[in-house]
Amino acid sequence: MSDRLPRLDAEAFSRPGALPEQEVQLPSMGGSVLVRGFTKGFQQRMRREAMGADGEMDNDKLELAMFTLGIVDPVITPEQAAAAFEENGPHSWAATDIDAVLQAVLGVNGLAPGSAREAALTFRDEPGE
DSSP states (O other), rough: OOOOOOOOOOOGSSSSOOOEEEEEEGGTTEEEEEEEEEHHHHHHHHHHBBBBBTOOOOOOHHHHHHHHHHEEESOOOOHHHHHOOSSSTTTTHHHHHHHHHHHHHHOOOOOOOTTTHHHHHHHSTTTOO
């Protein structure tokens, strides 16, 4: 028995699929957050907006945007996210907590290291097919 999904028909392209979600446990903060994947158009816009005037990617801006917009529950404001990223502010988060959220955002968007390889292994043709 094959675990393959059926081939999509042309009408499927007019019905959006559900965006993937992941719960991220943050024990040091005593709870969790929910992160969600982005549409491709949203990813592209976020990258364009994180581009510096020199045409280089501003990784700090990109990480802040992924953090702010990737967390969907609870909804956080850009100001709250910026405060979490401060070096020594009263609302600064531990780097490990921010990185856990960012890794989850990358993972649900298929951008984490190994994601493409795992997808290829999961969806490769079975021998003899």
